[in-house]
Amino acid sequence: MFNRLKIMTGRLTLTQLVAGMFAFGAQAQDASPLIPRPQLVTSMQGSFTINASTTIVHAAGQQVALATAEYLAGLLRPSTGFPLPVGTTSSAAGNQIRLELVAKDSSLGTEGYHLSVTSRGVVLKAARPAGLFYGVQTLRQLLPAAVEASTPQSSSWTIPAQQIRDRPEYGFRGAMLDVARHFFGVADVKRFIDLIAAYKMNILHLHLSDDQGWRIEIKSWPKLTEIGGSTQVGGGKGGFYTQEQYKEIVSYAASRHVTVIPEIDMPGHTNAAIVSYPELNCRDTAHALYTGTAVGFTTFCTSRPGTYTFIDDVLRELAAITPGPWLHIGGDESHVTPKADYIQFMNKVQPIVSKYGKQVIGWDEIAHADLQKNTVVQYWADAGNSKMAVKKGAKVIISPAKKAYLDMQYDSTTRLGLHWAGFVEVDNAYEWDPATLEQGIGRKDILGVEAPLWTETIITMDDIEYMVFPRLPGIAEIGWTVPALRDWKDYRDRLGKQSDRFRAMGIDYYPSPKVDWKK
Numbered sequence: 235m236f237n238r239l240k241i242m243t244g245r246l247t248l249t250q251l252v253a254g255m256f257a258f259g260a261q262a263q264d265a266s267p268l269i270p271r272p273q274l275v276t277s278m279q280g281s282f283t284i285n286a287s288t289t290i291v292h293a294a295g296q297q298v299a300l301a302t303a304e305y306l307a308g309l310l311r312p313s314t315g316f317p318l319p320v321g322t323t324s325s326a327a328g329n330q331i332r333l334e335l336v337a338k339d340s341s342l343g344t345e346g347y348h349l350s351v352t353s354r355g356v357v358l359k360a361a362r363p364a365g366l367f368y369g370v371q372t373l374r375q376l377l378p379a380a381v382e383a384s385t386p387q388s389s390s391w392t393i394p395a396q397q398i399r400d401r402p403e404y405g406f407r408g409a410m411l412d413v414a415r416h417f418f419g420v421a422d423v424k425r426f427i428d429l430i431a432a433y434k435m436n437i438l439h440l441h442l443s444d445d446q447g448w449r450i451e452i453k454s455w456p457k458l459t460e461i462g463g464s465t466q467v468g469g470g471k472g473g474f475y476t477q478e479q480y481k482e483i484v485s486y487a488a489s490r491h492v493t494v495i496p497e498i499d500m501p502g503h504t505n506a507a508i509v510s511y512p513e514l515n516c517r518d519t520a521h522a523l524y525t526g527t528a529v530g531f532t533t534f535c536t537s538r539p540g541t542y543t544f545i546d547d548v549l550r551e552l553a554a555i556t557p558g559p560w561l562h563i564g565g566d567e568s569h570v571t572p573k574a575d576y577i578q579f580m581n582k583v584q585p586i587v588s589k590y591g592k593q594v595i596g597w598d599e600i601a602h603a604d605l606q607k608n609t610v611v612q613y614w615a616d617a618g619n620s621k622m623a624v625k626k627g628a629k630v631i632i633s634p635a636k637k638a639y640l641d642m643q644y645d646s647t648t649r650l651g652l653h654w655a656g657f658v659e660v661d662n663a664y665e666w667d668p669a670t671l672e673q674g675i676g677r678k679d680i681l682g683v684e685a686p687l688w689t690e691t692i693i694t695m696d697d698i699e700y701m702v703f704p705r706l707p708g709i710a711e712i713g714w715t716v717p718a719l720r721d722w723k724d725y726r727d728r729l730g731k732q733s734d735r736f737r738a739m740g741i742d743y744y745p746s747p748k749v750d751w752k753k
């Protein structure tokens with residue numbers, strides 16, 4: 235341990251070093267293989283066992299803590315079989331799991347928490363509801379994996395006594411689901427939200443339109459979904475979300491402290507829209523619906539005023555049902571849009587997003603346009619574009635295909651996925667740091683991290699799970715845990731111990747040979 239700390243001191247601040255000493259010391263005694271790794275864990279003597287008389291309480295008057303208390307009870311009741319009534323209390327008593335919002339605590343920030351487990355009970359404190367939610371996710375992983383089962387299990391629900399202080403490195407920790415290449419219904423999206431939230435991710439980016447499908451109802455342009463939503467890659471029936479269903483997804487996500495970012499990709503990746511309304515194309519010709527997997531062959535007509543009327547309507551309707559601060563306007567791989575037209579197009583579309591009170595996100599090619607103040611650039615392929623964005627004052631979301639694309643195959647034997655950016659094994663997906671990946675893009679330039687799942691080859695929820703697990707917990711840890719506390723070997727051991735949890739959650743994961751999976 236000391237050798238390792240000595241090696242690490244070169245790039246550690248004093249605070250990180252002290253946190254690291256506590257955490258490494260604690261980790262040695264602490265068998266809890268938490269992912270993401272918390273900032274500070276202090277093990278203590280003893281343990282607390284949840285039993286048939288345990289109650290879940292929140293301080294009187296703290297209605298906002300009630301939702302998390304109910305959520306925790308909902309997690310624990312099926313597997314424990316205990317009633318776990320939720321109530322309020324004015325004073326601490328024994329055999330309780332107590333959730334408490336405390337006055338603003340700068341050491342906890344907006345998402346941090348303090349979890350205390352003693353032989354008397356559990357006390358979870360946070361300055362904001364999100365912190366309580368993340369403390370609950372930690373508590374969940376401190377319990378035996380059987381807690382994830384949906385039917386009563388005979389287990390002892392014992393939690394080792396310890397203190398955890400924790401908060402994230404980045405405030406933006408996301409996953410993207412492409413529902414355009416293959417459509418996934420509301421139930422699948424809700425499960426996806428539950429899975430990412432379990433690892434403390436807080437962003438769901440939905441890729442809602444592409445050449446193969448348009449997936450969100452736009453009331454003023456109904457053919458988008460009638461025609462554009464009617465198929466998908468391979469020619470299946472496709473589908474779309476009504477605005478009511480989209481609102482249901484957004485509200486479910488919010489209950490898990492996840493913000494939805496909707497993406498309408500433009501001016502390329504627009505075949506489904508152009509087939510629905512041929513006037514969106516300069517030639518006025520209706521393309522055929524497209525069910526293949528090529529990219530870069532379509533563009534909106536950037537010179538027609540009608541194109542911007544259409545975009546205004548779409549973004550207005552989408553902004554009205556999206557409480558989060560961002561609208562993603564794509565902008566990638568517009569190979570048949572002349573560069574000058576592309577720039578002019580992006581310069582016209584960004585103010586439409588602002589007009590509806592939202593901030594723009596675009597893939598890294600958008601850096602060629604004049605970036606509005608607050609436009610965020612998502613680095614996926616071209617470091618040069620992303621550095622140009624930083625020079626123009628933009629914040630960057632780090633999603634490098636070579637590291638963070640969940641549709642890249644693990645190795646040459648992977649049945650699903652693609653490999654145009656290379657094979658991405660579990661160690662490759664974990665062993666990198668957003669703030670040192672590219673010179674010229676530093677910590678202060680970075681909004682956060684996102685792991686996209688493109689679905690050209692992904693058809694079922696099982697397919698999603700196989701590509702997402704076990705890489706997503708690693709990306710979640712990159713977003714949450716300070717670099718000084720991240721180490722592949724330590725992570726690999728913790729990940730190996732998650733396999734019984736994955737099984738109890740019904741997750742069809744890829745058992746990577748890089749990891750010693752503990753049965």
Ligand code: ACM
Nearest residue numbers: 566567597614635
């Ligand atoms: C992308 O992968 N085309 C953003």
